[in-house]
Amino acid sequence: MAKILVFTETNKENVKTVSLEILGKLAGHEVDVATIGDIGAEGTQELAKNGAANIHCLKGDKLDQYSPEGYANALKEFISSNSYDYVFAGSTPTGKDLMPRLAGMLDAGMASEVTNFQFEGDEFQGTRPMFAGKCLCKVRIQGPKPHFVTVRPNALGLTESPTAGAGNKADVAANAGEIRATIKEIIKGASEKVDLSEANIIVSGGRAMKNAENFKILDELAEVLGATVGASRAAVDSGYAPHSMQVGQTGKTVAPTLYIACGISGAIQHLAGMRTSKVIVAINTDPDAPIFTKADYGIVGDLFQIVPILKEELKALLS
Amino acid sequence: MNIFVCVKQVPDTETKVIPNGDGSFIETNSIKWIMNPYDEFAVEQALLVKASNAGSTVTVLRVGAVHDTEALRTALAMGADDAILVEADDNIDSYMTAKALKGAIEKSGNSADLIFSGKQSIDSDCLQVPQLLAQMLNLPSVSVVVGYEGDSSNIVLKREIEGGALEVYNCSSPALIACNKGINTPRYASLPGIMKAKKKPLAQHSLADVGVSADDRRIVYSDFHLPPEKPAGKKFDAMDEAAQAGIVKEVVGLLRTEAKVL
Amino acid sequence: MEFNYTTEQQEIKEQTFKFARNEMLPFASEFDQSGEMPLTILKKAWELGFVNTCIPVEYGGVGFTSQDTVNITEGLAYGCMGMNTVLMANDLALLPIVIGGTHEQKEKFLRPFTEDYKIASFCLTEPGNGSDAAGIKTNFKEDGDDWVINGDKMWITNAGFADLFVVYGTIDSSLKHKGISCLIVDGKTAGIEIGKAEKKMGHRCSDTRGMRFNNVRVPKENMIGAPGDGWKIAMKTLDHSRPMVAASALGGALCAYDHSVKYATERNQFGKPISSFQAIQFMIANMAMKIEASRLLINKAAWMLDNDIPNTKIASYAKAFAADSCMEITTDAVQIFGGYGYSIEYPVEKLMRDAKLIQIYEGTSQIQRMVIAKEIFSRH
Numbered sequence: 001m002a003k004i005l006v007f008t009e010t011n012k013e014n015v016k017t018v019s020l021e022i023l024g025k026l027a028g029h030e031v032d033v034a035t036i037g038d039i040g041a042e043g044t045q046e047l048a049k050n051g052a053a054n055i056h057c058l059k060g061d062k063l064d065q066y067s068p069e070g071y072a073n074a075l076k077e078f079i080s081s082n083s084y085d086y087v088f089a090g091s092t093p094t095g096k097d098l099m100p101r102l103a104g105m106l107d108a109g110m111a112s113e114v115t116n117f118q119f120e121g122d123e124f125q126g127t128r129p130m131f132a133g134k135c136l137c138k139v140r141i142q143g144p145k146p147h148f149v150t151v152r153p154n155a156l157g158l159t160e161s162p163t164a165g166a167g168n169k170a171d172v173a174a175n176a177g178e179i180r181a182t183i184k185e186i187i188k189g190a191s192e193k194v195d196l197s198e199a200n201i202i203v204s205g206g207r208a209m210k211n212a213e214n215f216k217i218l219d220e221l222a223e224v225l226g227a228t229v230g231a232s233r234a235a236v237d238s239g240y241a242p243h244s245m246q247v248g249q250t251g252k253t254v255a256p257t258l259y260i261a262c263g264i265s266g267a268i269q270h271l272a273g274m275r276t277s278k279v280i281v282a283i284n285t286d287p288d289a290p291i292f293t294k295a296d297y298g299i300v301g302d303l304f305q306i307v308p309i310l311k312e313e314l315k316a317l318l319s
Numbered sequence: 320m321n322i323f324v325c326v327k328q329v330p331d332t333e334t335k336v337i338p339n340g341d342g343s344f345i346e347t348n349s350i351k352w353i354m355n356p357y358d359e360f361a362v363e364q365a366l367l368v369k370a371s372n373a374g375s376t377v378t379v380l381r382v383g384a385v386h387d388t389e390a391l392r393t394a395l396a397m398g399a400d401d402a403i404l405v406e407a408d409d410n411i412d413s414y415m416t417a418k419a420l421k422g423a424i425e426k427s428g429n430s431a432d433l434i435f436s437g438k439q440s441i442d443s444d445c446l447q448v449p450q451l452l453a454q455m456l457n458l459p460s461v462s463v464v465v466g467y468e469g470d471s472s473n474i475v476l477k478r479e480i481e482g483g484a485l486e487v488y489n490c491s492s493p494a495l496i497a498c499n500k501g502i503n504t505p506r507y508a509s510l511p512g513i514m515k516a517k518k519k520p521l522a523q524h525s526l527a528d529v530g531v532s533a534d535d536r537r538i539v540y541s542d543f544h545l546p547p548e549k550p551a552g553k554k555f556d557a558m559d560e561a562a563q564a565g566i567v568k569e570v571v572g573l574l575r576t577e578a579k580v581l
Numbered sequence: 582m583e584f585n586y587t588t589e590q591q592e593i594k595e596q597t598f599k600f601a602r603n604e605m606l607p608f609a610s611e612f613d614q615s616g617e618m619p620l621t622i623l624k625k626a627w628e629l630g631f632v633n634t635c636i637p638v639e640y641g642g643v644g645f646t647s648q649d650t651v652n653i654t655e656g657l658a659y660g661c662m663g664m665n666t667v668l669m670a671n672d673l674a675l676l677p678i679v680i681g682g683t684h685e686q687k688e689k690f691l692r693p694f695t696e697d698y699k700i701a702s703f704c705l706t707e708p709g710n711g712s713d714a715a716g717i718k719t720n721f722k723e724d725g726d727d728w729v730i731n732g733d734k735m736w737i738t739n740a741g742f743a744d745l746f747v748v749y750g751t752i753d754s755s756l757k758h759k760g761i762s763c764l765i766v767d768g769k770t771a772g773i774e775i776g777k778a779e780k781k782m783g784h785r786c787s788d789t790r791g792m793r794f795n796n797v798r799v800p801k802e803n804m805i806g807a808p809g810d811g812w813k814i815a816m817k818t819l820d821h822s823r824p825m826v827a828a829s830a831l832g833g834a835l836c837a838y839d840h841s842v843k844y845a846t847e848r849n850q851f852g853k854p855i856s857s858f859q860a861i862q863f864m865i866a867n868m869a870m871k872i873e874a875s876r877l878l879i880n881k882a883a884w885m886l887d888n889d890i891p892n893t894k895i896a897s898y899a900k901a902f903a904a905d906s907c908m909e910i911t912t913d914a915v916q917i918f919g920g921y922g923y924s925i926e927y928p929v930e931k932l933m934r935d936a937k938l939i940q941i942y943e944g945t946s947q948i949q950r951m952v953i954a955k956e957i958f959s960r961h
Contacts, residue, residue: 066486068450069459091446093480097462100413100447104454109414109537112445130543131442134336135345138542143414154579180459181490187477188484201580233926250610250926258580268848269926275847279578281570285558292554293849296578297570301557309567317571317581392592507600510630510653511643513592 002122004031005079005146007089007099008047013040015047017158018090022151023050024159025117026088031165032056034078036063036071039169048167050159055167058174065183066094072101073177079106084146086124091150103148109141110148115155124149194228196247201227201258202277204247206270207234208263208284208303215241217304218262221311224318230254232264248273260310262303266291283307320375320471320492321429324365324399325420325436325448326358328383328390332441338543344410345543347386354390357437359505360498364467365435366398367503372471376400378427382419384409388521395516396508402521403427405529412538413447415531420448421455422529427522431456432471434495438463449497461488462497586652593649597631597656605660606836612663612786613931616778618742619664619786626668627698631657633691635672635679635821640687641695647821647883651828655879658832662935663784665829667700670738670787673822673943674701674747677763680821681806681814690745690765702743702768704734705815708791711736712948715758715812719750719794726801728764730772730794736942740775740790744768748794749815752808761811765803772797783934816893819944823896824882826943830900830907830936831875837907837914837932838868844918855917864913871906878902894956901949904939911936 004026008019015035023031032054033047039057047055058074071094079087079102087102089095091113103110117126124147126139141147196202203222205215215229222229231241233248247254249269259277264270266282266289274280275294282295283303292298299306330336331351339346354362362379369375379394382405391402405419424431434453439446446462453460465485466477471492478486479499508516526532553573557566575581586594604622612619626632634650636642645653650672658665671694678690693699710716719732730750734740745768751760766773776791806814842865845856855861878899885892911933915922922929940946 068461072454093463096446097450097478100445100450101454101460103447104414104417104451109412110447111538112413112447129546130444130540131330131336131345132332132444133546135338135543136546137342137540137544140539140541141537142539143537157576157579181461181476181488181494183486184475184489185487186484187487194483258574258578268844268921272847279574279580280552281574287554287556290849292552294552295554296549296552297573298552298554299557299566299570300554301563301566305560305563306557306567309563310571313567313571314581317575388588389592392588396592396596507629508592508596509628510593510596510645512630513589513596514643517589 002029002085002119003083004029004086004088005082005084006031006033006052007075007087007095008033008035009090009092009094010035010037010039010043012038013043015039015043016090016092016153018092018151018153020046020050021153021156021158022088022090023047023052024162025156027051027159027163029119032084034058034075036074036174044167044169049164050162051165052167053165055169056172057169058172060174060176062176062179063174067176067179067182068097068101069181070176070179071098072105074174075102076105077175078172079146085122086149087146088149088151091152095150099148099150106146107144108146108148109143110150111139111141112150114139114149114151117149117151196228196230196245196252196254199228199254199256201225201260202230202247202254202256202274203227203260203262204230204232204264204274205235205241205262206232206264207238209235209240212240214304217307217311221260221307221314224311224314225258227258227260232270233267234265261291261295262307264291265289266294320368320372320432322365322369322375322377323424323431323434324358324361324377324379324394325434325452326362326379326381326390326394327355327437327440327442328352328381328387329355329440329442332356338545342543343541347384347409352387352389354393355437355440355442357439357441357498357500358390359437360500360502361435361437362394362397362399363503363505364496364498365433366506368433378403378429380420380423381405382407382411382416382423385523391521392516393508395519395521396512397506398512399519401519404521404523405526406523407526410540412536412540413445413451414537415526415535417448417451417455418535419526419529419531420452422531423524424456426524426529430493431458432492434458434493436495436497438497438499449495453495456495458493458495459490460495460497461490463499464496465499465501467496467502590649590652594652594656596629597653598659600626600629600631601656601660601832605657605664609661609664610925610928610931612661614785614925616780616785618667618788622664623667624698626657632668632698633671633675633694635676636691636695637679637687640691642691647824647886648880651824651879651883654825654828655832655835655876658829659836660832661786662829662833662932662939663786665832666738666784666787666938669825669829670703671701672825673818674703674745676818676821677747677805677814678765680817681763681810685802686765686805699744700739700742701745701747702737702739704737704740704746704748704792706734706736708733708735712945714749714815715761717749717751717761718754719748720754721750721752721762721764721808723752724798727798728801728804730764730766730797730799733791733793735791736779737790737792739788740792741778741788746773747805749811756809758812759809761815762808763805763811763814764799765805766797766799770797770799782937783931784938820892820896821886822943823900824879824886824892826939827875827879827882827896827899827903830903830939831872831879833932833936833939834868834872834875834903834907834910837911837929838865838872840929840932841865841868841914841917861917864917868910868913871910875899875903875906894953897944897949897952897956900944901946901953904936905946907936908933908940
């Protein structure tokens with residue numbers, strides 16, 4: 001049984017899901033949680049439910065907002081005064097920036113971007129993708145302890161019936177030390193849509209959209225998903241959408257995490273422009289449409305019926 | 320100003336990657352190497368800073384195997400002044416790499432006013448070296464930088480976080496800045512630049528020369544293997560209106576639990 | 582024997598292909614359809630050193646070898662054969678100055694091309710004389726300190742944009758070859774009448790026109806070599822230019838090949854990728870063989886130039902073989918793409934249209950065979 005610290009980010013209320021995924025997977029070890037700032041009742045409860053024994057809220061001057069140096073200094077002090085074998089964190093923008101610096105302070109090794117792991121006794125053994133997922137490999141850590149691990153969000157999944165921990169929450173006085181790179185402001189994400197070629201999720205419509213007005217239902221679905229709307233060449237040529245929205249050989253080549261093709265038959269020039277999408281969902285009335293050969297999830301049905309249901313379902317899930 | 324840029328050489332994104340015989344790494348023989356794309360932004364930013372600070376020099380650093388010096392040659396052809404290569408296996412870990420970079424900078428005899436790097440390498444995706452190096456040199460660092468303004472006494476940096484939001488940092492030289500796409504548009508190496516690059520100095524060190532030994536290894540990679548084949552897609556018949564709600568619910572569930580994209 | 586590129590050659594090649602892929606290829610179709618000169622792209626190519634590769638270091642050039650030149654041309658033509666024609670035409674026009682010009686002429690006429698993006702145009706062909714170049718009728722007449730030019734030219738690349746013309750004419754048509762001479766003409770000289778842009782099958786973004794010289798006066802010091810040296814200079818120019826033009830065919834062929842290989846692995850028929858059918862495999866294999874053979878001939882012709890070995894025969898081998906191969910390869914590419922290949926939605930029909938011109942200009946494939954046969958039989 002190893003002694004493990006999970007670093008979690010908090011918005012003063014909740015914690016990130018990836019922290020809960022990690023906690024669930026660490027069942028059977030002695031696991032504490034540390035955060036900078038406060039965690040609300042709901043967040044505390046979630047952490048306890050997923051196995052957190054002690055929850056340490058590090059508080060101090062200049063720790064109100066993130067800074068790589070301030071957070072790392074505070075955590076280093078805390079970790080040094082406790083003998084943890086491992087420190088885990090989610091591979092979030094903050095985790096990615098903070099953890100290597102912290103590991104460096106302790107001369108410790110860190111396994112990044114782990115998608116799965118197990119313990120052989122007290123020894124960590126992880127799996128991670130390399131070369132943009134073209135390969136997987138095993139990863140072990142050696143050298144001074146604690147050893148650091150960052151885990152990709154959504155990779156482990158939540159544990160269905162986790163073993164609960166005590167969830168004792170306590171404040172810890174922390175010291176940010178010298179901060180040379182400081183945040184002076186945070187600019188909110190632009191509300192305008194991400195460009196197709198950069199989009200993480202794309203909802204795309206084809207000839208079966210019938211007219212330009214009908215693209216509104218795709219806009220609504222995209223709104224729920226934070227997606228960008230695209231179109232097939234057939235839809236663009238028919239005047240339903242501008243060329244700037246065209247996905248395909250003569251339009252934009254895209255590689256989103258999720259591509260939802262609505263009423264697109266899947267002509268080869270379209271497939272060529274989106275085939276590297278990680279997950280493809282196709283909705284089409286023609287069960288023999290070529291798009292289904294590329295789709296991970298194919299729904300044979302009328303997009304005008306399916307898309308509104310899908311929107312509501314996702315709204316319920318994501319809100 | 321002494322500006323250093325850390326670059327890595329990675330397999331071309333189009334390259335087919337296959338594990339080597341004993342799974343200790345990948346087959347490197349037939350690989351076409353390129354400069355890590357994020358590092359191109361770092362080189363460009365260094366050259367931009369140099370252009371507005373007369374008398375500055377840009378030194379480009381790389382730790383890796385010598386089989387090809389593409390990344391360093393490209394950086395020199397783009398306009399960097401000199402280059403340092405620390406010879407090492409391609410699969411050394413982030414800690415050793417950062418320590419070697421630190422050693423190479425110290426060995427150059429110049430203290431770094433600014434260090435630029437890419438935000439991550441596209442091959443091992445560890446996202447560690449910039450922060451580790453900054454920590455080892457006791458410098459502030461800002462990563463995933465998409466905006467750079469101001470002069471060395473007051474640099475304003477924009478760091479990209481979730482949902483396209485930006486953290487705006489103030490810092491001053493010396494500092495390490497890890498660049499993301501969007502910070503600039505990297506220039507092409509011009510053909511005259513390529514011809515001139517031939518005459519630029521390229522120093523070469525071993526890991527031992529820069530104070531790195533096998534004991535510095537922190538991470539051991541093994542069992543490189545191909546990911547399992549993507550299973551055939553699932554198709555649902557939802558022509559019948561009564562079945563639609565159930566099917567959509569199932570697909571959404573699969574997107575979350577199986578495909579893990581929601 | 583050495584078949585590897587040097588590190589530097591490799592790097593030049595990679596940078597050229599990178600430029601071609603990012604800055605030319607994505608716009609090739611657009612300019613093909615509009616028929617406009619892509620001046621912004623051309624200027625960018627000049628800024629990065631891809632243009633006027635023949636200018637020696639002494640006059641501000643980069644100092645490329647002939648091998649570099651063919652590698653650069655291959656890359657640029659990969660991006661767009663039409664755009665490459667515009668760029669390559671500069672070299673065709675400047676080569677006579679490089680080969681036969683005096684120090685003063687080189688300083689005066691070559692250096693400005695290294696200081697700004699300028700366009701040059703090579704005027705040899707006439708309405709009545711294409712392959713029979715020795716029969717050209719454009720007349721150069723001495724008058725005081727000037728030569729006075731009169732005559733018509735046809736299919737002149739870049740004519741509508743040229744800052745400089747290099748014009749072939751005769752001082753006395755009865756002298757045949759021995760009367761042919763070569764003059765450098767400033768683009769703004771009075772009496773130059775530029776015709777309408779030709780509407781062409783391919784290379785549509787390049788500017789091609791007929792033109793007329795009406796009593797165009799050029800100072801005597803603008804003659805390259807002595808009166809009557811023109812033919813000799815033209816023949817030497819061809820030794821340089823034919824490997825280059827061959828390299829442009831190679832670039833176009835390689836582009837068609839890359840498109841074909843990619844498409845064949847993506848396109849499914851009868852439940853599997855068409856790349857699994859032997860009919861397609863054989864076409865692809867033939868493409869690959871012809872590409873490699875073209876490249877070897879081209880590089881040999883360029884290597885001979887770099888080593889001062891007479892290359893006329895090999896240059897013609899390269900030009901004829903690469904141009905004919907490019908036509909065959911691009912035609913097969915359209916075949917592999919099937920109906921899609923015949924549509925302008927896909928890039929290969931343009932390549933097929935572009936390929937045809939390379940069998941025609943800078944000595945037709947038939948003329949190359951005449952040159953080759955002459956070389957063979959003159960030794961027997």
